[in-house]
Structures are given as structure tokens and as C-alpha cells.
Amino acid sequence: MDIQQVAQANRFGALIDRHQAQSGMYATGTIVSLILSFVLMLFCSVGIPLGNGWTLNGGVYALALSLFFLIATCYFGVMTIAALGINLYLFQHGLIYCSFGKRRIIPYDEITVIWQGQVSSEHHEENPPSEERYVIETADGDRLVLGQMFANLQQIGDLVQQEFVRRQLPQVLNTYRWGRSIHFGLFCVSRTGLTTTNGILAWTDLKVITLQDGILSFTGNAGRSLEWLNISTANIPNVCLFLALIQQILHSREGAGMVASDTY
Numbered sequence: 001m002d003i004q005q006v007a008q009a010n011r012f013g014a015l016i017d018r019h020q021a022q023s024g025m026y027a028t029g030t031i032v033s034l035i036l037s038f039v040l041m042l043f044c045s046v047g048i049p050l051g052n053g054w055t056l057n058g059g060v061y062a063l064a065l066s067l068f069f070l071i072a073t074c075y076f077g078v079m080t081i082a083a084l085g086i087n088l089y090l091f092q093h094g095l096i097y098c099s100f101g102k103r104r105i106i107p108y109d110e111i112t113v114i115w116q117g118q119v120s121s122e123h124h125e126e127n128p129p130s131e132e133r134y135v136i137e138t139a140d141g142d143r144l145v146l147g148q149m150f151a152n153l154q155q156i157g158d159l160v161q162q163e164f165v166r167r168q169l170p171q172v173l174n175t176y177r178w179g180r181s182i183h184f185g186l187f188c189v190s191r192t193g194l195t196t197t198n199g200i201l202a203w204t205d206l207k208v209i210t211l212q213d214g215i216l217s218f219t220g221n222a223g224r225s226l227e228w229l230n231i232s233t234a235n236i237p238n239v240c241l242f243l244a245l246i247q248q249i250l251h252s253r254e255g256a257g258m259v260a261s262d263t264y
Contacts, residue, residue: 003089003096010105013092019156021086021149029076033069040066088150090159097144106138108163113137116157117214117234136160161240169244176245184242185235194246209246211239 007015043062085100094107115135133147134157150156175182181190188195193202201218208219216239217230233239 003098006096006103006105007089007091007094010094010107012094012096012107015089015091016159017090017155019088019090019150019152021088022151030073030080033073033076037066037069037073040069086149088146088156090156093163095160104142104144106136106142106144108160109167110138110140111136111160111164112139113237114161114164114240115234115237116161116239117232134160164238165240165244168238168241169248172241172245173248176249182245184239185237186231187236187242189242189245189249203249206250209243211243 004015007013040062044060044066085098087098089096089098093109094105097104097106113135114137117132132153133145134153136144136146146153146156172182176189176191179191181188181195183189186196193200194206195201205220206218207221210217210219211233214233215230216233216236236242
């Protein structure tokens with residue numbers, strides 16, 4: 001059964017885009033590492049047999065470096081082969097991730113959590129790294145990691161998050177309007193305002209939320225920056241839904257501001 005047949009069987013609709021993992025970077029790494037390993041091995045074959053002075057020490061060091069680059073060659077070679085076998089198909093109602101003939105079929109309706117950013121990085125650095133991966137979790141416990149192996153990673157992440165928000169936002173808005181709290185990791189959204197471990201920020205005190213370089217920044221109505229609320233998106237599950245919800249809340253208030261973002 002080909003991809004189109006699988007998509008039809010799952011009622012995914014029309015194909016929007018297809019992405020193949022990039023192998024050029026890994027292929028270049030394979031070639032460079034192999035050349036360096038070969039050159040250093042030649043130096044070893046000359047330096048170590050001489051057995052005296054600088055050439056002996058240099059030969060030993062060259063041998064160690066040669067082994068390191070040989071391991072790097074194996075790593076990049078495996079990654080090159082792996083990249084050639086990875087394809088991602090994005091449809092109207094779901095995605096299909098293919099890796100060496102194995103297919104992972106994920107309808108957008110079954111996505112429960114999307115993590116955006118580097119989860120393992122230090123989230124309070126002065127200049128944190130930009131988002132490098134998206135982690136998609138489904139109701140049945142499936143977990144798909146989309147990383148920099150894809151050249152158009154942000155484009156992929158934007159599309160998946162937009163489809164996720166399209167399906168989840170109406171229900172979340174109803175929960176908010178009924179006076180119930182909605183949790184997004186460190187944040188809690190309610191009719192009272194935005195609650196964090198640092199306290200409550202009333203909606204009347206919030207003007208703009210800006211997403212830039214993977215960091216959420218909050219600005220109050222007086223124009224002052226609420227720096228104690230600056231936080232990495234990697235700490236917030238479903239940050240796309242979080243922003244969409246706050247945008248709806250702020251726009252529903254008289255004289256409200258807006259949510260600014262470099263992603264949406």
C-alpha cells in the first residue's frame with residue numbers, strides 16, 4: 001500500500017507537502033572525517049616507527065585523533081544512510097512519517113501535546129539557542145521527534161501547530177468561558193488572569209506577549225517589560241495553543257493589546 005492509499009484509508013485528505021531528511025551535511029561530514037582520519041593515519045605510520053623525540057609523541061597523538069575521526073566517519077555515514085530513508089508527508093488531516101519502510105501515521109486530531117524548542121538546554125541563558133526540534137505526542141502514547149535533519153523544520157512545525165490549534169482552540173476557549181483553569185506547564189490561564197509561580201498577572205495589566213528566538217516576553221500596559229515572566233518555549237507544552245488562547249482573550253477585552261510572534 002503506497003502513501004496515497006494509506007492517506008485515503010485514514011481520511012487524511014489532500015497532500016500539502018512532502019519533506020525528505022537532508023543528507024548533504026552528513027555526507028560532507030563523512031568525507032571530511034574520512035580524509036582527516038586517513039591523513040593522520042599516514043602520519044602515524046611514519047612518526048611512531050622512528051621512535052624518537054617529537055615524531056614519536058606526534059605519532060601517538062595522531063593515532064588517537066585518527067581513531068576519533070574514524071568513529072566520526074562511521075557516525076556521519078550512518079546518519080547519511082538514515083537521512084536517505086526518512087520522508088515526512090503532511091496532509092490536510094494528518095501526517096505520515098516514513099523511516100526505512102516503517103510508517104508512523106498520526107492524525108492531527110490525536111495529537112495531545114507539542115513541545116517546541118530544546119528541552120535539554122538551559123532555559124534561563126541570556127542568549128538561548130533557537131528552536132531546533134518539535135516533539136509531537138499523541139493520545140496513545142506515540143512520540144515523534146522532528147529535528148534539524150529536515151531543512152524546512154520551522155515550516156513543518158508551523159503547519160502541524162496550526163492544524164493542532166485549529167482543532168483544539170474551540171474546546172479550550174469553551175473551558176475558559178466556563179470559568180475553568182487551563183494549565184500550560186508553568187502557566188495557568190483563567191478568568192482571573194495569567195498565573196505563574198511568581199504570582200498572578202491580571203489581564204488588565206497585560207498588553208503584549210512577544211515570541212522571539214524561542215523566548216516569550218511579557219509587557220504590561222504601562223509599557224514596562226515584565227522580565228520575571230521571560231521564559232523559553234521549551235518549558236511550555238502546547239505553546240502554540242497557549243499563544244492562540246491568550247490572543248483570543250486579549251482581543252475580546254475592550255482596548256486590549258495583541259500577541260506578537262515571530263513564528264505565527
